[in-house]
Amino acid sequence: MQKQQRLLREIAKIAQSPPKGISLTSKDDKLNVFEGSIIGPENTPYYKGTFNLEILIPENYPFSPPSIKFLTKVYHPNIDDSGRICLDLIKMPPKGNWKPTIGLEGLLIAIKMLLENPNPDDPLMMEIAEEFKNNKSEFERKARTCTEDYAIQ
Amino acid sequence: MNEAIQLLLKFPSLLPRNGQLTEFDGYLNINRTDYEIHLSQVNGKPFLEINEKLSTFRQDIDHLSDIYTNPLNFLDALSETISSKTSSAIKKNLADFYRQVLTEYAEFREFYINLQSCVITPDLSEVSITTLDECDRQHALTVAIDGTFRIARHDLPDRDDFAKPSASLSVLYETFVKAIEELQPYLYLMDRFDSAAWVLDPETPKPKDCYRRIAFDSSISVVITVDPWKPDGIPSLQFLGPERLTNSFRSKVSSNVENWDYKADTFDEILRLLEMEHFPPKPTLDRGEVVLFSTGECCICFSSRLNQKLPEIVCTNPSCEQVFHVECLYQWLVSIAAKTRQTFNELHGECPNCEKHISCPLP
Numbered sequence: 276m277q278k279q280q281r282l283l284r285e286i287a288k289i290a291q292s293p294p295k296g297i298s299l300t301s302k303d304d305k306l307n308v309f310e311g312s313i314i315g316p317e318n319t320p321y322y323k324g325t326f327n328l329e330i331l332i333p334e335n336y337p338f339s340p341p342s343i344k345f346l347t348k349v350y351h352p353n354i355d356d357s358g359r360i361c362l363d364l365i366k367m368p369p370k371g372n373w374k375p376t377i378g379l380e381g382l383l384i385a386i387k388m389l390l391e392n393p394n395p396d397d398p399l400m401m402e403i404a405e406e407f408k409n410n411k412s413e414f415e416r417k418a419r420t421c422t423e424d425y426a427i428q
Numbered sequence: 429m430n431e432a433i434q435l436l437l438k439f440p441s442l443l444p445r446n447g448q449l450t451e452f453d454g455y456l457n458i459n460r461t462d463y464e465i466h467l468s469q470v471n472g473k474p475f476l477e478i479n480e481k482l483s484t485f486r487q488d489i490d491h492l493s494d495i496y497t498n499p500l501n502f503l504d505a506l507s508e509t510i511s512s513k514t515s516s517a518i519k520k521n522l523a524d525f526y527r528q529v530l531t532e533y534a535e536f537r538e539f540y541i542n543l544q545s546c547v548i549t550p551d552l553s554e555v556s557i558t559t560l561d562e563c564d565r566q567h568a569l570t571v572a573i574d575g576t577f578r579i580a581r582h583d584l585p586d587r588d589d590f591a592k593p594s595a596s597l598s599v600l601y602e603t604f605v606k607a608i609e610e611l612q613p614y615l616y617l618m619d620r621f622d623s624a625a626w627v628l629d630p631e632t633p634k635p636k637d638c639y640r641r642i643a644f645d646s647s648i649s650v651v652i653t654v655d656p657w658k659p660d661g662i663p664s665l666q667f668l669g670p671e672r673l674t675n676s677f678r679s680k681v682s683s684n685v686e687n688w689d690y691k692a693d694t695f696d697e698i699l700r701l702l703e704m705e706h707f708p709p710k711p712t713l714d715r716g717e718v719v720l721f722s723t724g725e726c727c728i729c730f731s732s733r734l735n736q737k738l739p740e741i742v743c744t745n746p747s748c749e750q751v752f753h754v755e756c757l758y759q760w761l762v763s764i765a766a767k768t769r770q771t772f773n774e775l776h777g778e779c780p781n782c783e784k785h786i787s788c789p790l791p
Binding site: 276277280281284285290292293295296298300302310312314323325327335337338339367368369374375376428 | 646731735780
């Protein structure tokens with residue numbers, strides 16, 4: 276019931292002042308599926324890439340978080356091969372930290388920040404996390420190659 | 429005896445420890461650093477206790493005490509060695525250096541009379557210069573003074589030769605001016621984007637910002653990144669928006685890109701890539717600022733009226749004071765049941781905004 280009204284408001288806000296390097300558009304009229312893109316932040320191996328995301332809005336949004344996954348392949352300790360993201364903000368409490376005050380824009384910004392600052396202590400990809408901690412240059416090289424192969428248009 | 433007096437005259441911060449004038453305590457001052465020393469004689473050779481500060485010169489001390497049996501000659505030689513080894517830290521007298529800075533600065537101001545402004549900080553650590561280019565754009569340059577002159581801050585895109593320090597302020601300024609000249613085509617191109625397109629980002633573009641996020645309508649936009657030093661090259665285009673729209677633009681670009689004309693105007697060439705006559709202008713419709721939710725609106729559903737009801741609950745934390753519809757807050761507290769307690773007819777839990785305690789009547 277709150278879903279429609281709230282999403283319309285969120286879209287209007289994003290359309291008017293889009294956050295830096297982030298876009299969000301609705302894919303259907305019922306506002307169930309959104310497409311997001313994040314531009315790889317500067318000074319990261321993801322720089323110059325465009326990363327697309329699929330955002331599914333649950334019926335009881337904003338009381339449950341949307342489910343977000345990357346459509347573009349990303350080499351990152353907290354993002355797995357199928358694009359799932361390990362981020363506390365998109366999980367329900369008590370395990371996660373979703374709050375109805377966050378919103379889609381906030382989540383996309385948080386994901387962009389995750390690209391800038393991987394969190395190897397709570398990894399989804401153990402090997403990549405180990406590499407990030409112990410062999411940063413190798414991690415950066417692989418992430419850069421992956422960005423070039425999949426994310427650069 | 430005579431030698432001992434000479435020693436005391438030469439090193440006034442040493443004091444004799446005995447009447448025979450064979451042991452001395454005190455300090456050697458070399459290059460503004462005090463070295464505490466205890467000098468005595470062992471087996472007819474000068475002997476110096478090695479403390480922490482002197483430990484870096486341990487080898488020199490051993491070596492010199494073998495050569496010089498006379499304490500005066502020994503201390504002379506030692507001071508010279510320490511002085512030469514620490515001299516790189518302090519090249520010359522600071523007064524001379526600052527005099528040189530001021531002369532250089534005065535000459536600079538006299539020579540470049542058409543500067544817009546040129547100010548030196550009272551502690552002589554920085555010079556700030558602003559100048560106008562041929563199109564009256566203002567450019568700012570800050571030069572740090574630390575032994576030499578070095579570009580500390582500037583508003584242009586970065587370049588390798590900006591990092592090089594120079595002994596002359598004029599040389600640095602010339603580098604900067606030359607860069608501004610080279611950047612004219614780039615700055616002109618960026619100005620055209622800013623005046624003829626709906627630029628979303630950066631909000632207030634600076635010469636450093638070599639990209640523009642340009643909106644075509646509210647759902648699709650493109651990030652155009654230009655190489656400031658080669659603005660006539662093909663810029664990078666990243667499309668953002670729904671796939672069905674971005675795909676069509678991407679295919680237009682990839683089919684047109686082979687006809688890119690390096691000699692033609694870059695702005696027109698970009699429009700040709702996109703198959704557009706001009707960029708859509710910024711909508712002038714004044715809708716007022718859209719905010720996610722404003723005061724008086726529920727911060728869960730982002731609206732004020734929900735089923736004709738206004739938000740009734742206010743968070744009691746004075747630094748939060750967000751408002752909620754009973755329905756919204758109830759539904760949230762129920763959905764995180766693990767963190768919520770129920771008393772007779774109220775739910776107690778955390779405010780979704782400030783995480784402090786909040787209570788909500790059962791609807």
